[in-house]
Amino acid sequence: MKKTVLLTGFEPFNGASVNPAWEAVRALKGWRGDDFLVEVLQLPCVFGFANRVLAGAIDEIKPDVVIAVGQAGGRADLTVERVAINLDDAPILDNDRQQPVDATIVPDGPAAYFATLPIKAIVGAMRERGLRASVSQTAGTFVCNHVFYGLMHRIDGSAVRGGFIHVPYLPEQAAAFDDAPSMALEEIIEGLRVAVEVAVKGGGDAHLAGGATH
Numbered sequence: 001m002k003k004t005v006l007l008t009g010f011e012p013f014n015g016a017s018v019n020p021a022w023e024a025v026r027a028l029k030g031w032r033g034d035d036f037l038v039e040v041l042q043l044p045c046v047f048g049f050a051n052r053v054l055a056g057a058i059d060e061i062k063p064d065v066v067i068a069v070g071q072a073g074g075r076a077d078l079t080v081e082r083v084a085i086n087l088d089d090a091p092i093l094d095n096d097r098q099q100p101v102d103a104t105i106v107p108d109g110p111a112a113y114f115a116t117l118p119i120k121a122i123v124g125a126m127r128e129r130g131l132r133a134s135v136s137q138t139a140g141t142f143v144c145n146h147v148f149y150g151l152m153h154r155i156d157g158s159a160v161r162g163g164f165i166h167v168p169y170l171p172e173q174a175a176a177f178d179d180a181p182s183m184a185l186e187e188i189i190e191g192l193r194v195a196v197e198v199a200v201k202g203g204g205d206a207h208l209a210g211g212a213t214h
Contacts, residue, residue, distance in 0.1 A: 003036045003200050006063035007192065008054060010070055010143065013045035013095050020170045021069040024188040028196075036200045039063065045143050046096040047088055051105075051150035058154055065161050065199045067117065068151055069192065070144035072166035073173070076181035078126055078191040079136035080119045081164040084148035085112045089141035105149045113152035115163030121206040122198045131191050132183070139164055161202075165195060 009025030012018055022042055031038040041057045043050045058066065072079060086109050088100040119135055126133035139145040148164040155162050167188045168174075174182035 002032075003064040004061060005036050005038045005065045005067065005196050005200060006041060006057060006061055007038055007196070008041045008043050008057075008066070008068045008147070010043050010045045010050075011095065013143075014092055016173070018170065018173065019071055020167050020173070020185065020188055021071050023170070023185055024167060024192055025069050027189050028192060031193075031196075033197065033200070036196065038196060043068075043147060044095060046094050047090070047098050047100055047143060047146055049096065050143055050147050054147060054151060055154050058160075063160060065117075065196070066151055066155065067162070067192070067195055067199065068144075068147050068164045070147070070164065070166055071169070072140070072144070073169050073177065074180055075166060075168050076183075077132040077134045077168070078183070078188065079134055079166040080117070080122050080195070081115060081136050081139045081148060081166065082119055083112050083114050083137065084139055084145055084152055084164065085141070086110065086149055087141050088146055091142065094143055105146055106153055109149075109153055113149060113156065115152070116155075116161045117163035117195075117199050118203065118205040119163065122195045124206050125194045125198050126191050129190060129194055131187055131194070133191065136166060139166070161199060165192070167191070
């Protein structure tokens with residue numbers, strides 16, 4: 001029986017016209033392997049609403065694996081996140097002009113959740129494909145972390161595996177930020193393919209020396 005993988009990516013935010021997370025995710029819509037099928041979902045870059053949209057999709061699609069993807073301008077690698085924290089502390093406005101400060105995501109929720117994806121195995125496989133990749137210890141406190149925490153809270157106690165991957169700017173975006181680090185869209189898409197392939201295999205994680213850089 002095929003596993004269903006749900007990939008999510010955010011709409012553009014902060015005045016941008018493109019979000020590399022969504023561009024990469026939507027390129028994989030309908031991708032099938034021998035043992036999996038990929039569904040995709042665009043999330044609003046809006047506190048609260050994004051988690052409600054995600055929860056509805058999880059209830060409808062009933063995925064076996066969920067990988068949320070977001071943009072991390074300034075990072076050079078594909079960064080597979082280890083931990084989501086129960087905190088919204090927005091440095092900028094979201095797309096609904098909200099800017100929560102020191103706010104909990106789930107009032108009675110735990111301080112943090114760890115990803116249940118094999119994060120180091122994913123990073124190792126990405127590197128084997130020649131991609132820049134690392135484990136990240138912080139998903140920030142903007143809508144990316146908000147969704148990551150909301151995802152892990154939603155699937156807690158279930159058999160669904162979940163996690164979050166941050167991706168760099170596209171080259172055309174980086175040019176507007178004094179040549180900040182960037183990655184070609186084709187490489188980002190390949191990285192997500194790797195993440196899906198490793199995640200659906202199941203099993204334990206790898207031991208990756210020096211895997212954490214953020």
